[in-house]
Amino acid sequence: MSDTSAGVSRYRSVKRRDNLAGYFFIGPWLFCFLAFTLIPLISSVVLSMMEYNMLSDPVFIGFKNFVDLFTEDQLFGKSLGVTFEFVFLAIPLRLMFALLVALILNRESKAVPLYRVVYYLPSILGGSVAVAVMWRYCFNRDGVFNTALRALGIPCSISWISNTDTAIWSLVLMFIWQFGSPMLIFLAGLKQIPKSYHEAAECDGAGSVKRFFKITLPMLTPIIFFNLIMQMIGGFMVFSQAMIVTEGGPLNRTLVYALYLYRQSFTYYRMGYGSAMAWILIAIVGVFTALVFKSSNYWVFYENEIR
Amino acid sequence: MKRRRMISTVVFHVFVAALGFIMIYPLIWMIFSSFKESSLVLKTVGQLFPSEWRIDNYVNGWAGFGNTTFATFFKNSFIVTILTVIGSVLASAMAAYGFSRIRFRGRSLWFICMMITMMVPSQILMVPQYVLFHSLGWVDTFLPLIVPEWGGRAFFIFMMMQFIAGIPKDLDEAAMIDGCGRIRMFIGIIMPLIVPAMATSAIFAFYWKWDDFMGSLLYLNSPKNYTVSIALKLFCDPTAVSDYGAMFAMCVLSLLPVIVLFLFTQRYIVEGIATSGLKT
Numbered sequence: 001m002s003d004t005s006a007g008v009s010r011y012r013s014v015k016r017r018d019n020l021a022g023y024f025f026i027g028p029w030l031f032c033f034l035a036f037t038l039i040p041l042i043s044s045v046v047l048s049m050m051e052y053n054m055l056s057d058p059v060f061i062g063f064k065n066f067v068d069l070f071t072e073d074q075l076f077g078k079s080l081g082v083t084f085e086f087v088f089l090a091i092p093l094r095l096m097f098a099l100l101v102a103l104i105l106n107r108e109s110k111a112v113p114l115y116r117v118v119y120y121l122p123s124i125l126g127g128s129v130a131v132a133v134m135w136r137y138c139f140n141r142d143g144v145f146n147t148a149l150r151a152l153g154i155p156c157s158i159s160w161i162s163n164t165d166t167a168i169w170s171l172v173l174m175f176i177w178q179f180g181s182p183m184l185i186f187l188a189g190l191k192q193i194p195k196s197y198h199e200a201a202e203c204d205g206a207g208s209v210k211r212f213f214k215i216t217l218p219m220l221t222p223i224i225f226f227n228l229i230m231q232m233i234g235g236f237m238v239f240s241q242a243m244i245v246t247e248g249g250p251l252n253r254t255l256v257y258a259l260y261l262y263r264q265s266f267t268y269y270r271m272g273y274g275s276a277m278a279w280i281l282i283a284i285v286g287v288f289t290a291l292v293f294k295s296s297n298y299w300v301f302y303e304n305e306i307r
Numbered sequence: 308m309k310r311r312r313m314i315s316t317v318v319f320h321v322f323v324a325a326l327g328f329i330m331i332y333p334l335i336w337m338i339f340s341s342f343k344e345s346s347l348v349l350k351t352v353g354q355l356f357p358s359e360w361r362i363d364n365y366v367n368g369w370a371g372f373g374n375t376t377f378a379t380f381f382k383n384s385f386i387v388t389i390l391t392v393i394g395s396v397l398a399s400a401m402a403a404y405g406f407s408r409i410r411f412r413g414r415s416l417w418f419i420c421m422m423i424t425m426m427v428p429s430q431i432l433m434v435p436q437y438v439l440f441h442s443l444g445w446v447d448t449f450l451p452l453i454v455p456e457w458g459g460r461a462f463f464i465f466m467m468m469q470f471i472a473g474i475p476k477d478l479d480e481a482a483m484i485d486g487c488g489r490i491r492m493f494i495g496i497i498m499p500l501i502v503p504a505m506a507t508s509a510i511f512a513f514y515w516k517w518d519d520f521m522g523s524l525l526y527l528n529s530p531k532n533y534t535v536s537i538a539l540k541l542f543c544d545p546t547a548v549s550d551y552g553a554m555f556a557m558c559v560l561s562l563l564p565v566i567v568l569f570l571f572t573q574r575y576i577v578e579g580i581a582t583s584g585l586k587t
Binding site: 018019021022023024025026027028029030031032033035036037038039040041043044047052054101104105107109111113115116117118119120121122124125127128129130131133134135136137138142143144147150151177184233236237239240243244247258261262265266271274275278279281282285 | 316319320322323324326327330331332333334336337349352353394397398399401402404405406409410411412414417420421424426427428429430431432433434435436437438439441454455456457458459464489493514515517518520521525535536537539540543545551554555557558559561562565566569570573576577
C-alpha cells in the first residue's frame with residue numbers, strides 16, 4: 001500500500017517536474033507567441049472594426065471599413081486586380097522555369113554544384129534593397145535590358161518600369177529571376193525518383209518526352225503541389241520589390257495589395273482600415289490555398305497509391 | 308554513341324553556363340559600374356569594364372547623408388542582425404528540445420499553435436504590432452526588430468525537431484539515470500548533435516534580418532538608427548539621387564556580407580532548402 005502511494009507521489013513529482021521543464025524550454029517561444037502573435041492577431045480583429053489614427057481614441061464603427069472597401073474604394077479593387085495579375089503571371093512562370101532548370105541540372109557532373117550556386121545567387125540576394133535598386137536601373141530607358149536588346153538588333157527605347165503596359169512585367173521578371181528555392185526543392189525531388197523506373201520504360205521503348213510526362217511529372221506532383229502553395233502565399237504578399245522598383249506606379253499599375261495596405265496604414269495612419277484590408281487578404285489567400293488543396297485530389301499523385 | 312554523349316555534355320555545359328552568366332549579369336554589371344566614374348555610369352551601360360578603375364564612388368558613398376555615414380548604418384545592421392541570430396537560434400533550439408523530448412501538459416496545443424504561425428502572414432501582424440510597440444515607446448529603437456525574434460521561428464524549430472528525432476532516446480535516458488538534469492542534457496548532449504540544423508537556421512536568420520526592409524521602414528525614424536536597408540532605400544531614392552556611382556558602390560557593399568556568407572555556407576543552404584522546404 002505505502003509502496004504504491006510512494007510510487008504515485010514520485011510519478012506525480014516527475015510529472016510536475018516535466019511540466020516545469022517543458023514550459024522552461026518553450027518559454028521564450030511561448031512568451032513571444034502570446035505577446036507578438038496571438039495578442040496582435042486578436043487586436044487586429046478588433047481594430048478592423050475601428051477607426052483609429054494613433055492620435056485620437058479609437059472609435060467603434062462595426063463593419064464600415066469592410067463596406068467602404070467594397071463599395072467606395074476604387075484603389076482597393078485596382079490593387080486586388082494588380083495582385084491577381086502578378087500572382088497568375090509570376091507564380092506559374094517561376095515554377096516552370098524552376099522545374100526546367102532543375103531538369104537540366106539533374107545529371108551527374110562535377111560542375112553541377114557550381115551551377116547551383118550561380119543559379120541560387122539571385123534568390124539569396126533578391127530580397128535586398130540593393131538588388132531592387134539595381135533592377136530599377138536595368139529596366140529603365142537606357143538600362144542593361146534595353147542595351148542588350150539593342151545589341152541583339154532589337155531597337156527598344158521604352159522605360160519598362162514607367163510604361164503602364166510593361167511595369168508589371170519588370171516585377172514579374174524580377175520574381176522569376178529568383179527561382180532558386182523551388183529549383184532546389186525540385187532537384188531534391190528529382191533525385192528521389194528511382195532510376196529503375198526510367199530504365200524499365202526505356203526498355204519498353206518510351207522516348208524521353210513520353211518518360212517525362214508519364215514518369216517524371218507524375219512523380220513530381222507532390223513537390224509541385226508544395227511549391228505551388230508556398231509560392232502562391234509568397235506571391236500574394238509581395239511588397240518590397242513593388243515599393244522600391246516601381247513605387248506602385250505608373251498610374252498605380254503596380255500598386256500591389258500589400259503596398260496599398262502599407263500606404264493606408266502608415267501613410268494615412270488608418271490603422272483600422274489597414275487591419276480590415278489585412279483580413280481580406282488572409283481570406284483570399286485562404287480561399288486560394290483551399291482551392292489548390294481541393295484540386296490536389298485530381299492531379300497530385302502519391303507513390304503509395306499504386307500499391 | 309560515345310560521341311553523341313560528348314556532344315550532349317558540351318551542349319549542356321555551354322547552355323547552363325551561358326544561362327547562368329545572363330542571370331548574374333546584372334549583378335556583375337552593378338559591381339563593375341561601381342568602379343566607373345560616377346557621371347559615366349548610366350552613359351556607358353553597354354560597356355562592362357570601366358575605362359578607368361576608381362574607388363572614389365566608395366569614398367563618396369560611405370559619407371552617407373544626414374550627418375551619418377554608412378559606418379553607422381552598417382554598425383546598426385550588424386547589431387540588429389547578430390542579436391537576432393543569437394536569440395532566434397537559441398530560443399528555437401530550446402523550444403525544439405521541449406517539444407520533442409519533454410511530455411508536459413499543453414504540449415500538443417502549443418505545438419499546433421506553433422505550426423499555425425508558419426501560415427500567419429506578416430501583413431496581418433504589421434498594424435497591431437506597430438500599435439503595440441508604439442504604446443511601449445519602442446518606436447525608433449532596435450527593440451521591435453530584435454525582441455520578437457527572441458522567440459525563435461517555427462521553421463527553425465520544426466527543422467531542429469527533425470534533427471532531434473534522429474537522436475536515440477536511450478542517450479537521454481542513460482544521461483537521466485546518471486543524474487543529468489534537463490538543462491545539462493540540453494547543453495551537453497542535444498545542442499552539440501543539432502549543430503548543423505542550428506547553423507542552417509543561423510544562416511537564414513542572418514539573411515532575413517540583414518535584408519529586412521519592412522521592419523526598418525516601419526520602426527526606424529532617425530538616421531542615426533537606420534540599418535543599411537532603409538538607409539540604402541533613402542540614399543537611392545530616384546528623386547534625390549544624383550551620384551549613381553556612389554549609389555551602386557553602397558549597393559555592392561550592402562550585398563557583400565550576404566555574398567561572403569553565402570559562398571562559405573552554400574552547402575548548408577542547399578541542403579537546408581532541399582530537406583525542409585525552407586524558402587527565402
